[in-house]
Amino acid sequence: MDDSVLQSSRNMESSSSTYTDIDGDHPKAIIHIDIDCFYAQVEMVRNPELRGAPLGIQQKNIVVTSNYEARSFGVKKCMLVSDAMKVCPNMKLVNGEDLHNYRTASNKIFAVLQCWKCPVEKLGMDENFIDVTNLVQEKLKSVNTAGLAVSGHTYSEPSMECPCGCHARLRIASQIASEMRKKIFDDLGYTTCAGIAHNKLLAKLICPLHKPNDQTTIYPEHGTSFMSTLSSVRSIPSIGSKTTETLISHKIITVSDLQEAPLEVLKKIFSSDMAVRLKNLGLGEDNTPVKQTGKPQSIGLEDSFKTVSVKSEVEDKFSALLQRLLVLMREDGRIPVSLRVTLRKRDAKRLSSHRESRQAQISPSIFTLNNGLLTVTDAGQQKLMSIVMRLFNKLIDLSKPFHLTLVGLAFTKFQERMTGRSSIVNYFMNDISVQSVLNLQNDCDTSATSMDYSAVSPSSSTTTDLSDAEVEPSPKKPKKVNWIAKRRCLAKEEVASPSKLKVGELRLNSKELEKVSELRLNSRDRSLTPRASPAKDNLSDASDSMKDIEEGACEDCPSYVDKEVFNALPDEMQQELKAMWKNPAGADKPRSSPRKNKAKTNTIMKYFVPQK
DNA sequence: TAGAGCGAG
DNA sequence: AACACTCGCTCTA
Numbered sequence: 001m002d003d004s005v006l007q008s009s010r011n012m013e014s015s016s017s018t019y020t021d022i023d024g025d026h027p028k029a030i031i032h033i034d035i036d037c038f039y040a041q042v043e044m045v046r047n048p049e050l051r052g053a054p055l056g057i058q059q060k061n062i063v064v065t066s067n068y069e070a071r072s073f074g075v076k077k078c079m080l081v082s083d084a085m086k087v088c089p090n091m092k093l094v095n096g097e098d099l100h101n102y103r104t105a106s107n108k109i110f111a112v113l114q115c116w117k118c119p120v121e122k123l124g125m126d127e128n129f130i131d132v133t134n135l136v137q138e139k140l141k142s143v144n145t146a147g148l149a150v151s152g153h154t155y156s157e158p159s160m161e162c163p164c165g166c167h168a169r170l171r172i173a174s175q176i177a178s179e180m181r182k183k184i185f186d187d188l189g190y191t192t193c194a195g196i197a198h199n200k201l202l203a204k205l206i207c208p209l210h211k212p213n214d215q216t217t218i219y220p221e222h223g224t225s226f227m228s229t230l231s232s233v234r235s236i237p238s239i240g241s242k243t244t245e246t247l248i249s250h251k252i253i254t255v256s257d258l259q260e261a262p263l264e265v266l267k268k269i270f271s272s273d274m275a276v277r278l279k280n281l282g283l284g285e286d287n288t289p290v291k292q293t294g295k296p297q298s299i300g301l302e303d304s305f306k307t308v309s310v311k312s313e314v315e316d317k318f319s320a321l322l323q324r325l326l327v328l329m330r331e332d333g334r335i336p337v338s339l340r341v342t343l344r345k346r347d348a349k350r351l352s353s354h355r356e357s358r359q360a361q362i363s364p365s366i367f368t369l370n371n372g373l374l375t376v377t378d379a380g381q382q383k384l385m386s387i388v389m390r391l392f393n394k395l396i397d398l399s400k401p402f403h404l405t406l407v408g409l410a411f412t413k414f415q416e417r418m419t420g421r422s423s424i425v426n427y428f429m430n431d432i433s434v435q436s437v438l439n440l441q442n443d444c445d446t447s448a449t450s451m452d453y454s455a456v457s458p459s460s461s462t463t464t465d466l467s468d469a470e471v472e473p474s475p476k477k478p479k480k481v482n483w484i485a486k487r488r489c490l491a492k493e494e495v496a497s498p499s500k501l502k503v504g505e506l507r508l509n510s511k512e513l514e515k516v517s518e519l520r521l522n523s524r525d526r527s528l529t530p531r532a533s534p535a536k537d538n539l540s541d542a543s544d545s546m547k548d549i550e551e552g553a554c555e556d557c558p559s560y561v562d563k564e565v566f567n568a569l570p571d572e573m574q575q576e577l578k579a580m581w582k583n584p585a586g587a588d589k590p591r592s593s594p595r596k597n598k599a600k601t602n603t604i605m606k607y608f609v610p611q612k
Numbered sequence: 613t614a615g616a617g618c619g620a621g
Numbered sequence: 622a623a624c625a626c627t628c629g630c631t632c633t634a
Binding site for chain 2: 123124125126127140237238239240242340354355356357358359580
């Protein structure tokens with residue numbers, strides 16, 4: 001039985017692993033949603049004339065994707081245009097080299113999925129994971145699930161009831177998946193596929209079983225047997241070309257091979273953790289969480305070329321990259337604290353990899369917020385360039401000849417985004433950077449949902465708001481701080497096109513203005529990347545309205561600070577906060593050990609924590 | 613913590 | 622198809 005295999009593998013790893021799941025316990029419910037032939041659908045939504053006939057999306061001389069009509073003629077992904085036209089002479093072609101519309105569509109879909117108030121993780125432009133575990137639990141409380149059937153296909157009927165209750169949870173999740181797909185179709189016009197499982201791995205892999213415009217649920221008991229139907233280990237997400245090579249060199253080629261490989265053998269090839277992970281993946285086990293997608297953790301650009309061997313040319317390349325990068329930074333709105341220089345030396349052996357990089361802290365004073373807009377003076381840009389070239393000198397010995405094929409520039413840390421309850425700065429924020437985007441474009445129309453258990457349909461769960469949860473009050477916290485993003489009711493069209501919302505928000509008041517400005521600036525326009533911020537392309541029309549924002553009394557304050565609150569603080573505390581903002585590295589560790597909440601003495605925390 | 617490597621789309 | 626681009630995660634020193 002599958003469980004016995006799981007059992008034995010778990011026992012082997014349990015000694016060194018922190019894995020805490022109980023065997024046979026499958027508490028989560030994960031949905032993976034994939035937009036059918038994404039580019040082609042975007043074009044057909046834009047221009048309905050294209051529907052019903054074969055359509056190909058062209059980039060350069062290649063048909064990168066096509067609609068299902070074209071596929072029925074044998075048009076494949078990444079086919080040469082000439083070959084595609086041979087098998088499908090009537091196919092219409094649309095140029096898809098400008099990704100702007102695709103990004104916009106992707107963000108709209110992401111925004112719709114946010115309506116369910118569950119963690120949503122974007123994977124590329126056309127895939128999303130949603131962890132609906134909590135929503136399912138709510139529904140279980142309020143709904144009799146006895147006669148509830150699965151919505152859509154089932155990979156395989158369960159042989160018996162799982163004692164942990166996952167079958168009922170997954171059935172509910174399948175209903176939620178149906179709702180989500182329906183809303184995406186009703187609001188935006190896109191058909192989708194979904195996979196429903198108790199983990200991300202199975203949800204993603206089961207998703208394409210019934211294509212297009214359908215969904216599939218798989219129960220935990222079939223995880224291992226389903227995985228064994230995959231011919232190559234390469235088809236497992238997170239097993240890429242390198243890992244596949246290594247596995248194959250040890251005669252592990254199919255997923256079945258991986259399942260049967262003893263953990264001790266894998267541990268001789270890989271690190272212990274990696275071996276455990278691989279073994280579990282092979283068996284269909286995966287405990288990686290769905291991570292809410294928000295702002296990117298680094299913003300960078302790179303440029304590749306045949307060869308650059310002169311330092312003045314290098315300087316030109318970096319300068320051009322920096323100019324472009326500063327535009328992106330302005331759109332993002334956050335103040336960077338660290339800068340990384342990357343380059344690739346010409347190497348006969350390896351063409352792609354072998355990048356090298358150096359990074360350095362940068363003084364945040366290079367950047368200033370003018371009327372909420374991130375700006376850099378000419379002197380600041382020169383300063384940045386000198387840092388860049390200093391890092392470049394670390395990488396290249398200029399006394400010897402060099403040949404580069406790529407240079408890159410990235411800002412890698414930001415002042416904003418001090419999340420976590422430990423950060424005192426949270427108490428002065430009037431914007432929760434990531435979640436507030438969610439809140440503002442949220443409030444999806446509940447009447448549109450088809451589910452009969454209205455108590456837990458999207459956005460009707462008014463009891464819990466993410467912003468409320470995030471700023472959970474602490475006993476010592478100063479009362480009455482005006483940080484909670486206001487929630488507003490929107491019509492459906494406004495959800496699909498949040499620009500109206502943002503403009504509306506601008507009419508509120510000056511303090512709200514700055515918050516909205518950050519939301520707007522959150523709207524970076526980047527290419528082909530995951531982690532793009534939601535609902536961005538729709539907001540550019542709000543930018544002109546940002547010109548005349550008043551300057552607050554605290555010139556040094558970061559933009560997220562409620563200046564009214566700041567000015568009400570004791571002078572000593574104001575000074576300390578200012579010092580902290582001047583030297584964020586010392587005060588703020590955004591992503592390090594969020595659990596540890598050490599109240600450092602001799603900081604502003606002493607105002608809130610009892611002293612011994 | 614920085615830097616390299618792998619993986620994703 | 623192979624490569625270009627951008628970003629996240631993990632491992633190691």
